[in-house]
Amino acid sequence: MTDVKKIAVLGGDGIGPEVVGEAIKVMKKTEELFGLKFEFEHGLFGGIAIDEKGTPLPQETLDICQRADAVLLGAVGGPKWDNNSKELRPETGLLGIRKALGLFSNIRPATVFDCLMDASTLKPEVLEGTDLIVVRELTGGIYFGEKFRRDGEHGQEAVDTCVYNVSEVERIVRQAFEIAQKRSKRLASVDKANVLETSRLWREVVNRIAPEYPDVELEHVLVDNCAMQLLRRPSSFDVIVTENMFGDILSDEAAMLTGSIGMLSSASLGEGSFGLYEPVHGSAPDIAGQGISNPIATILSVALMYRLTFGYEEAAQAIENAVKSVLDAGHRTGDIAVDKSKALGTEAMGERIVAALSK
Numbered sequence: 001m002t003d004v005k006k007i008a009v010l011g012g013d014g015i016g017p018e019v020v021g022e023a024i025k026v027m028k029k030t031e032e033l034f035g036l037k038f039e040f041e042h043g044l045f046g047g048i049a050i051d052e053k054g055t056p057l058p059q060e061t062l063d064i065c066q067r068a069d070a071v072l073l074g075a076v077g078g079p080k081w082d083n084n085s086k087e088l089r090p091e092t093g094l095l096g097i098r099k100a101l102g103l104f105s106n107i108r109p110a111t112v113f114d115c116l117m118d119a120s121t122l123k124p125e126v127l128e129g130t131d132l133i134v135v136r137e138l139t140g141g142i143y144f145g146e147k148f149r150r151d152g153e154h155g156q157e158a159v160d161t162c163v164y165n166v167s168e169v170e171r172i173v174r175q176a177f178e179i180a181q182k183r184s185k186r187l188a189s190v191d192k193a194n195v196l197e198t199s200r201l202w203r204e205v206v207n208r209i210a211p212e213y214p215d216v217e218l219e220h221v222l223v224d225n226c227a228m229q230l231l232r233r234p235s236s237f238d239v240i241v242t243e244n245m246f247g248d249i250l251s252d253e254a255a256m257l258t259g260s261i262g263m264l265s266s267a268s269l270g271e272g273s274f275g276l277y278e279p280v281h282g283s284a285p286d287i288a289g290q291g292i293s294n295p296i297a298t299i300l301s302v303a304l305m306y307r308l309t310f311g312y313e314e315a316a317q318a319i320e321n322a323v324k325s326v327l328d329a330g331h332r333t334g335d336i337a338v339d340k341s342k343a344l345g346t347e348a349m350g351e352r353i354v355a356a357l358s359k
């Protein structure tokens, strides 16, 4: 009997539901081609959940995720909720779901597709061969440390604390070493050890663990220097591991190397095989509902899900090959099109990818 995998689907806000819709079509086609079987359960999340349930992460949604094998997420947020108090912001739901599901590791690949090189703002000779992964710590650091306001000598002060303990650093660093072992065996650990105590602890842990992975070449890079090197020599990076906020910033920078944030997938993982998969881009409220968003990042997130949660490597590669062949044939959504007048809509792009899927 086919093993049925449960997928929690959280479309979210803006273009989220439409890009997720195309990703599900791709999943359904792979069911036919590869004999896979999925059961989809939809949940409210983000702004829409605030509107309908009064909280960005309703308990029912968390329950759906907890009984699933993997979560497919669209995007959250929009101007409608931007001025809400912290508890009623979509982003709070995102941080909450990461923490509640124990997803401490965020994997963001940035691969430059040769045929899209002209979509990047950088020169092709700098980009050539760029294929890197940012492994970002996701449930610690300044995002989750104590935050408060107080009255200081010069009026009101705000405090955000950055805390990391040894085991939090260890588990993410080990995972990054393991990912590097399966790739080009180069790991850049990014910190600010010349200033921050959390970074000094981070570096100590990395140096202690490194001898267990003798085949991986390790470099320590200060975060400011890394931001610079990413633009100067992006192809020299393989796996970058870093703490939560540095990873937030560097993964956006790395995304732009590829020309379009509409192409980038991500996985958030915990200890086991369970994972949450989402495009790196946001909810793009400016183009929501127009049917012109790029579904590729979400479709590539499904490939990551197949590979990392289910071990469906053949189907994962089939999705990646289908995307590549559609791009090679010159099909583009507006965000990556040179000639915008020929751009495909979200559904048309999804259909082309489904049609290109083969075993």
Ligand code: IPM
Pocket (backbone or CB within 6 Å): 091, 094, 095, 248
């Ligand atoms: C991301 C986003 C989130 C983050 C925001 C929306 C809370 O920027 O996933 O990178 O900072 O982690």
Ligand code: MG
Pocket (backbone or CB within 6 Å): 248, 249, 252
């Ligand atoms: Mg971010």
